[in-house]
Amino acid sequence: MSQPVIALFTDFGVSDPYVGQMHARLVAEAPQARIVDLHHYAPAFSPGPAGLLLEALVPHLTPGSVVVGVVDPGVGTARGSLALATDEHWFVGPDNGLFASVLEAREGRCFRLREPEGDGLSVSFHGRDLFGPAAAALARGDRMVLGEEVAEPVRAEARRDAVLYVDHYGNLMTGLVPPEDGGARLRVEGRNIPFARTFGEVGPGELFWYRNSLDRVEIAAREGSAAKRLGAGTGTAVAWIGGV
Template sequence: MPIVTLTSDFGLDSHYTAVIKGALQKRVEETHIVDISHRVRKFDAVEAAFILRSVYHEFPDGSIHLICVRSADTQESPHRLVRLDGHYFIGADTGIFRLLSEKQPDGVFDFSGLNLDVSAPTFPEREVFVPAAAHLARGGREDLIGRSIGELKEAQPRRLSFEDDTLVGHVVYIDDYGNVITNISRTAFEEFGRGRPFEIQLRTSRMSIRKVSEHYGDVEVGKEVAVFNFAGLLEIAMNNHSVPGDRGGADALLGLKRDQVVRIQFDSGNLL
């Protein structure tokens, strides 16, 4: 059974998600549709890319992923089908495809071959993405969707930097618990730190963490904790604590926001 996933900024109360699901299953009845998230911040392709990058590899090869964020077909962001890492991704090329993986795509296709009778679709997710996904779900070839092209729009993701004995990263995502996820990977932390004592510096010099724990519960309830999450990224959280009515947690209590700098200062000596 073909798998199609949906990632969008539609929200939870919108009927747009149901429209896409109905239109897809009308074309391919046996399709298994999975909601990844419909709570991406409005028009935020970077957040959509982070979410999809974190989960797509959990799905079987051949899965089809619809990216329903900033989906308008424009000269700056044309519709594309991208085959990457054994998966298919359909969306507007806002630069999002370059943020999904460090790997190079195996194929990039435009949509000229679909011959859609739509001059200016106001709902491209239904009128363009669904027919393309249905074609793939039925076992159709990519080159019948459109011609193969060699280019994707470049993107400028936040990258780690290194300043003497300091590893500098950024907050890239905040989940519904208020857990703050950075772009600092376990690999970068271990290779740069080499076993040295360290201090994770947050907002002010008075707010810091000097240990990476294995579990949230390794600290007292309500205390800040640093862990490496399932994706291998450094996460700052508060153990079993959230602020009612807020995304709250570490973000609210520690004053952390997306794109904010997170520094890890390592001791200049004591190399292992």
């Protein structure tokens, strides 16, 4: 791989100086790597739902990426670290279920990370001090950061039939994979939501669900916010009417 790619997937947001420090460190430790800010508003403190969102993004990663995933409510406790190797990518982060959905969908091998020696490891920012440097090492082709193999990585609760993410338009992304034949109806907060292929097929303000660009079920309102219309948010349950 002539130009390795490190992709960041975190719940750090982009207003605080955390992502910037990760970049500064990655540039120092993997000068040849490109860094892609894939997403920094993963469901906060929620490794399960965040993992479902990450899993949906995998087909859209640059081939051969090293993903640093940091949704890490247990930082500073005894939770372990994880490096997951799949056919195409590496995933580096906490062993708290964040990568469980990725691993369910494909073959992979898991390893602990060797922790840096000395006092280089803060208690609250392993993205900068542990996962980032490990990803940089893997991007350089250095496997010395890998420790013992992990047979049973931690699982996390992750419901596909719920809202995983609300985007800034107010669209509600779920973890559901749409049925091949399309037209089933969905029930959300007591409302029946019909299918439409795209925004152009419904009237202004109308609620519908469609197959989004990650091949998942997404609920939207044309020229409006489905989140506001439905009073729905992250975690809101959704259900097929009459099954799929």
